[in-house]
Amino acid sequence: MLHEEVVGRIRDILLDGEIPPGARIPERELCERLEISRTPLREALKVLAAEGLVQLLPHRGSRAAKLTDKDMRDLFEVCQGLEALAGELACERITDREIADIAAAHAAMVQHYREGDLIQYYRGNRAIHEGIVNAAGNPVLAGLYASVTARIRRARYVTPMTPQRWALAVSEHEAILNALQRRDGAGLSHILRAHLRHKREEVLQAGFAETESSEPTLKIA
Amino acid sequence: MLHEEVVGRIRDILLDGEIPPGARIPERELCERLEISRTPLREALKVLAAEGLVQLLPHRGSRAAKLTDKDMRDLFEVCQGLEALAGELACERITDREIADIAAAHAAMVQHYREGDLIQYYRGNRAIHEGIVNAAGNPVLAGLYASVTARIRRARYVTPMTPQRWALAVSEHEAILNALQRRDGAGLSHILRAHLRHKREEVLQAGFAETESSEPTLKIA
DNA sequence: TGGATCATTTTTGAATTCAAAAATAGAGAT
DNA sequence: ATCTCTATTTTTGAATTCAAAAATGATCCA
The missing domain is CATH 1.10.10.10 (Winged helix-like DNA-binding domain superfamily/Winged helix DNA-binding domain)
Known part of the structure; x- marks a missing residue:
């Protein structure tokens, strides 16, 4: 191996x-x-x-590793920055073919949304974001993005996905695809930031706290 | 150890x-x-x-590791994005004390510029950029920034620093400090991007090429 | 003389071994 | 019985050892 x-x-x-x-x-x-x-x-x-x-x-x-709220906030902040950058670069470089692929992934994701299949929705969601990052054509960026998103995903937070939040996320994704198709870098960057900010608020508001499962709390001397 | x-x-x-x-x-x-x-x-x-x-x-x-032109471009691109993000965040969070420290570092750097001491100038320059990144108060961001700048610095590119370029860099730094003092996040982010873009152009234009020093070129079969 | 093939040496990657540090268990004292 | 101190076990970190792969170089043949 x-x-x-x-x-x-x-x-x-x-x-x-x-x-x-x-x-x-x-x-x-x-x-x-x-x-x-x-x-x-x-x-x-x-x-x-x-x-x-x-x-x-x-x-x-x-x-x-155990993440604190602060760690999580920091990771989201960086993730936001990386995605915004990726969005701008992608708009400069993305091919029609890549746009078509992302549009297809988007359609599939919307279908999962309509069916209420959260797992598949998440999968599709991730594919779209990764597609945009890859379309930026910058392996360094892609690497850092992978590392940051991995750490975020690591924390198996269970955000209660309300219908309102879900609908908002989907509508934001419509805007994302739209900006990408128009190759509107500034617009895409802006939407991606807002999208991530909402997600972060969800996660942190939902009381993200990595509960200590295997370590007793220290007693104070 | x-x-x-x-x-x-x-x-x-x-x-x-x-x-x-x-x-x-x-x-x-x-x-x-x-x-x-x-x-x-x-x-x-x-x-x-x-x-x-x-x-x-x-x-x-x-x-x-040996960097290609493409690697270098990618690194600069990401570095730009990270600094822009750091600039925005720093403007939200920086303390008066931190601004004062950066202002002092800036003054010292300008002095080195006047004296024509490139080495000390570079050192001061780096301190300012690191100061801004640290003022963002995001260790994740600081870590990625350190990693990316290390890789860039790794390539001992020898950019011929012309008086014109140097003067431009210093004037950009004036604008950087100014935006920081006004806590103008968008402005700072914008200036930092331009600053880095110029630096990248310098480096790549100067014909950055990591010459192979210890490996004979492969002969084509 | 040039090139190919095979034996030898070197280097690499990973298992094992070994010493030190920490955790655990046990005995003794209170 | 509980706490503390010590002996034992376990775990960790690193040196050593070992096998496999690659590089080197020597020999043989054209």
């Missing part, structure tokens, strides 16, 4: 929430499961720590 | 250009120099590879 694959596998395990935020990372188990020794596992953990998904505590192992 | 320190030491060695872009990373030598074994060294190299400073070639070792 290649180094990058090990990193990817563990990243997925973390993103799937299989190891909840704040929980210890069981080295031994992961070694057995991935059928590797501790050396490559630990290399991967250090990489994931640099990415912000894992927290290393000297001499007492590693844990799945 | 702590893991993070090892990463930092090697990062510095790369940023100092001690190992030129494209050159093989001498594992053995680095081990001796840092007085560590291969295990922690290799952990650090994988982290630096994830950061984009090192290129890992399966079964044939690691090299100092």
